[in-house]
Amino acid sequence: MTSHSLLPSFPSNLPTAPISVISSASLLSHSPFATSSLLSACQTSGFFYLDLNDSIPGQALISQSESLLSLAKKIFALPDHVKQGHHLEKGKSLFGYKAAGTVKTTDPSARKDSTEFMNVAKDHVFGVTEPRSYPDEIWQAKELFEQFMKGCHGLGLEVLRALARGLGLDDEETFVKSNSFDKPSGDHVRLTRKTAQQEEGALGLPSHTDFGSVTVLFNWLGGLQIEDRREGMGGEWVWVRPLEGHAVINLGDAMVKFTNGTLKSAKHRVVPAPGEQGKHDRYSVVYFVRPHNEALMKASPAFENGGAVRAAGKFGEEEGKVYTAGEWMRQRAVQLGN
Numbered sequence: 001m002t003s004h005s006l007l008p009s010f011p012s013n014l015p016t017a018p019i020s021v022i023s024s025a026s027l028l029s030h031s032p033f034a035t036s037s038l039l040s041a042c043q044t045s046g047f048f049y050l051d052l053n054d055s056i057p058g059q060a061l062i063s064q065s066e067s068l069l070s071l072a073k074k075i076f077a078l079p080d081h082v083k084q085g086h087h088l089e090k091g092k093s094l095f096g097y098k099a100a101g102t103v104k105t106t107d108p109s110a111r112k113d114s115t116e117f118m119n120v121a122k123d124h125v126f127g128v129t130e131p132r133s134y135p136d137e138i139w140q141a142k143e144l145f146e147q148f149m150k151g152c153h154g155l156g157l158e159v160l161r162a163l164a165r166g167l168g169l170d171d172e173e174t175f176v177k178s179n180s181f182d183k184p185s186g187d188h189v190r191l192t193r194k195t196a197q198q199e200e201g202a203l204g205l206p207s208h209t210d211f212g213s214v215t216v217l218f219n220w221l222g223g224l225q226i227e228d229r230r231e232g233m234g235g236e237w238v239w240v241r242p243l244e245g246h247a248v249i250n251l252g253d254a255m256v257k258f259t260n261g262t263l264k265s266a267k268h269r270v271v272p273a274p275g276e277q278g279k280h281d282r283y284s285v286v287y288f289v290r291p292h293n294e295a296l297m298k299a300s301p302a303f304e305n306g307g308a309v310r311a312a313g314k315f316g317e318e319e320g321k322v323y324t325a326g327e328w329m330r331q332r333a334v335q336l337g338n
């Protein structure tokens with residue numbers, strides 16, 4: 001049993017995103033059907049559900065995500081001055097605590113975000129780089145973070161292998177090579193909380209695309225919405241219903257860049273949870289697989305032909321200039337104001 005069963009269910013009358021469910025067992029066994037469904041999901045919205053119930057690594061992640069949910073409740077219940085003591089350095093690093101209301105507003109009505117983050121770097125947990133300060137509760141759960149980070153990264157790399165196979169690339173490791181676990185990178189676990197009580201009109205999170213390669217997301221209440229890009233849908237916002245035992249997987253802009261626009265990263269946002277769900281605080285547990293800092297943000301050789309597609313992130317990207325992933329992520333963070 002997971003905490004889904006303790007919460008009101010997602011209303012049945014809302015327009016939900018038509019996103020595929022891929023089995024983690026089939027992904028891990030390289031099933032051609034899973035490969036082709038995954039590829040077509042990533043060529044349309046870039047979002048899909050991964051059913052974690054049917055594989056051992058998947059089941060481990062379900063249970064770790066529940067433990068991280070309990071930890072998130074403890075962390076965000078800490079007094080403000082304690083959380084602020086670990087605040088991220090705006091424009092410099094993405095790791096640490098982010099208070100609600102500090103993400104740059106992208107919504108036309110300029111509504112503020114109402115979500116707190118605690119971003120814990122893979123490099124700090126594994127000692128790849130010098131760590132920063134985090135609340136003691138984080139360090140006490142070091143082993144849990146290690147397991148969850150390894151598990152999510154491992155699945156993320158399987159997604160990247162499946163995409164390379166699906167796209168018919170000669171080297172299945174094409175994308176994996178840019179997303180090494182052992183090298184310094186922007187990979188991190190993000191714990192989020194949006195309280196049920198919030199400022200009038202506040203958004204959970206303004207619309208954005210993720211800027212890494214693969215995002216693995218666990219949430220328990222509705223609120224996540226993506227733009228529906230199917231023909232005739234005019235980019236309407238549709239809900240992503242949380243599914244017990246499933247992670248929501250989405251591609252970030254790095255994959256758009258590496259494939260020159262063949263693969264997509266959909267815009268998404270978080271709004272207050274619908275119906276009865278809105279009376280509860282909303283948490284999510286996320287892992288971002290991002291290219292390691294030295295990877296070059298340019299199309300892989302198989303995608304070099306044709307005009308370069310510009311991934312989201314208008315930070316004065318000069319024509320022809322190739323950024324390293326480290327610099328690119330920093331620019332995107334500055335752009336978001338976090």
Ligand SMILES: O=C(O)CCC(=O)C(=O)O
Pocket residue numbers: 190192205210217219223224268270283284286
């Ligand atoms: O909380 C969610 O459901 C989504 C969070 C998200 O989009 C993000 O942290 O980038």
Ligand SMILES: [Fe+2]
Pocket residue numbers: 208209210268
């Ligand atoms: Fe996101």
